[in-house]
Amino acid sequence: MSNRVCFKKGYLKLMGVKFLGKQEHPTRFSMCVRFKTTSSQYVASRFRDPTFEKLMDNYKNLVKVIAIQDLILANPKNPSVSIDFLSKLSQKLHLNRGATAFLRKFPHIFHIYYDPSKLKPFCRLTDAALDISRQEAETINASLPVVVERLVRILSMSASRMVPLRAVFKVWRELGLPDDFEDSVISANSGVFQLCDAHEPNTHLLKLVDGVFSNGFRAAVEDWRVVECCKEDCSVDRMEMQFSFKHRYPPGMRLTKNFRAKVKEWQRSPYAGPYEVTGEKKKSKTGMMATEKRAVSIVHEFLSLTVEKMVEVEKISQFRRWFGIDLNIRDLFLDHPGIFYLSTKGKTHTVFLREAYERGCLIEPNPVYDARRRLLDLVVLGRRGLPAVNSKLQDTSSCNEVEQEGNQQRHELPS
Template sequence: MANQLIKPPNNFTKSLKNLYFIASNLQSMTTSKRVQDRSQKKRVHALEVAVEKHKIASKILFLLELLKHEPEQIIPIRSLDQHRRPLNLPKPHKISDFIRKSPKLFELYKDQKGITWVGLTKKGEELIEEEERLIAENEEKAVEHVTRLLMMSVEKTLPLDKIAHFRRDLGLPYDFRKHWVHKYPEIFRVFKNEDEIEFLKLVSWNPNWCVTEVEKKVLGITKADDYTPGVLSLPFPMKFPPDYKKVYRYKGQIENFQKREYLSPYADAKELKAGSVEFDKRAIAVMHEVLSFMNEKRLVTDHLTHFRREFVMPQKLMRILLKHFGIFYVSERGKRFSVFLTEAYEGSELIEKCPLVVWKEKVVSLTGYRGRKKKIETFDDFDDLEDDDLFESDSDDEKTIRIDQEDDMMSSDVEDELIPECSEMDISEVQKAYTEK
């Protein structure tokens, strides 16, 4: 009995195969290609520099705005602890060390009780006043862009909280939800749904504003009082970095893709079938239009994906952004990804800068910054480097580089020391994107 072979059940082999199939699929899901797994050869050096400039600026602008809305524009340092997350200043770093990097914008002092406070310098106050003036001057354009976002949405409504994600990118005032939106009752109005969530609803349709930016650029259309959005077959502007040396091999496929018809972002898309070529190409048109509205022609990608349902865009939006990187460029630096409209940039600089972008650059130019030289093995390594460098000591150690107003604010040093260059970029995914049927 001890030596008797035990016969497996009839379905044993089949069960074993099923288990193997399940295990294989689980492995493929856990090892599937992520955005971070892209080869360095697919990264655009100049636009990665632009991302780093934005990260530095966002911290400073957050603190400026925080102080702006304090009663006397001062706040105890210890009260800033609750804002570590939006400032992205992790412990054990001292917030006071971060503030000391920008003495032209912020000042620290102690009161009679020994409590340390932070306030704005005279220059900081002037910059806040300048921004308010520029936002007021930009109001007409901001109204247009908010209206066009509503015109693209399937229900012609958008949650105010989601619009708030675009506030600074669109040049909207800080308190736009309380006052600004009520100034234009003939264009849009605010209402609450059954869950008490505030929405902005389109009141009147403007034919002039449903002409896409691509139509304006390719066809030269400026006004169209009787325009009705429909099917388009216009090419999207594309820009590949010089390192994409083999693009010419796929010129035919790219041209075929560009000639495919697609539905205007302002036309009714309810009948489009998800996953179809028409559905995906319209999504590209929507993303192109939204990015065109933004002051810096770039967005944090999760702000864009928040609008998938409202703008009738695919679930795997990131995949489309990555596949069409002649139109868009996605940077995976840090905890949040950014997407650029490539046509709007020359190197790391915007080709056309609105006054609010010029203002932001002025603010950054008054900010002190240090970057510690170290070998960057992967782009994930930069995450720790970025935040740590805001707290480096002020000693003139040979291992540190200083980037400030006198050193042409983070132009050469950031580019040369922190971001690896690549000789040639892999474009295999370009071919895949444009040969789809």
């Protein structure tokens, strides 16, 4: 039997969990374990939160919009991209109905026009979308000291104080890094960061320079505990609060009395925080629970450092080995639904920090999030706000206008 299975069984036996092949009831939550089920079945059996699912319905279109926006802004002298080029990338960008159909769904973001010099249609951003892009860039550049601290914190959670540079590239947008962060953040702070070669070819490691102070950080969950303990109506014992995490379950999730008792026991169990140096991992029941709780604290802190308190599971998995997490991160999110929420919308697995959201919005927004939220609002707006014309007729007339303009330009060109 593998160490992973032994660990999981030992921990869940301690928690008093029955080993079930499938979920007992779709509206009744019970900690079910998938030893005879596939990974996809385990994900499908989770309790769905309609608020996060609705948010991800819009986000999956936002991801495609951002991908096209980046292509348009890649050429600063002439920020535009040809429709032909986007059509070739339709499959890669997951534009199921083609590039043109997708662009016309968001007229508040994209504008299609005909370039007579190149004899083909192009796409550019609208003034509103350009203004949002400039606002986001300005707020990121204004918050460079905060960005530097985020990187230092991430490196401090690694026992070796280093992570692969390619992993940072995966989450540069989530961390609010500028496009040129290699120069504006890493190279500009050579007294803090250092790039060194890895054992793999064409791979670099981002490392904290020796002597950089990084042991005095306090995790976000610790700040929450201080606030909770200082409340006048706080009825929780301070010793119990010492190792607790905030739990917020979605409406409609029924928690059994036994499950509540096990969560309360888990909350009281001690562990090492994300910035603390850990010793050798113990194989006892208490040691296994502490190992899992430390993994929860690390991913909780990582999500707290992101701009939107969310990240794709595949991206955060790039840091798993460097953070010393021996567990399957996706299982970790599914096993703690009161702390995290896992969504599968948009053909990706995205995890949210549940406590950071209220009704689909961040409780404590930041300037970068505000700019991105404005773009999401334009995505949600869709075609609304335009003249009340039948959408199919509008599509046809728009297509004909581009074609007629192109034909007219061709006839006017000298032979």
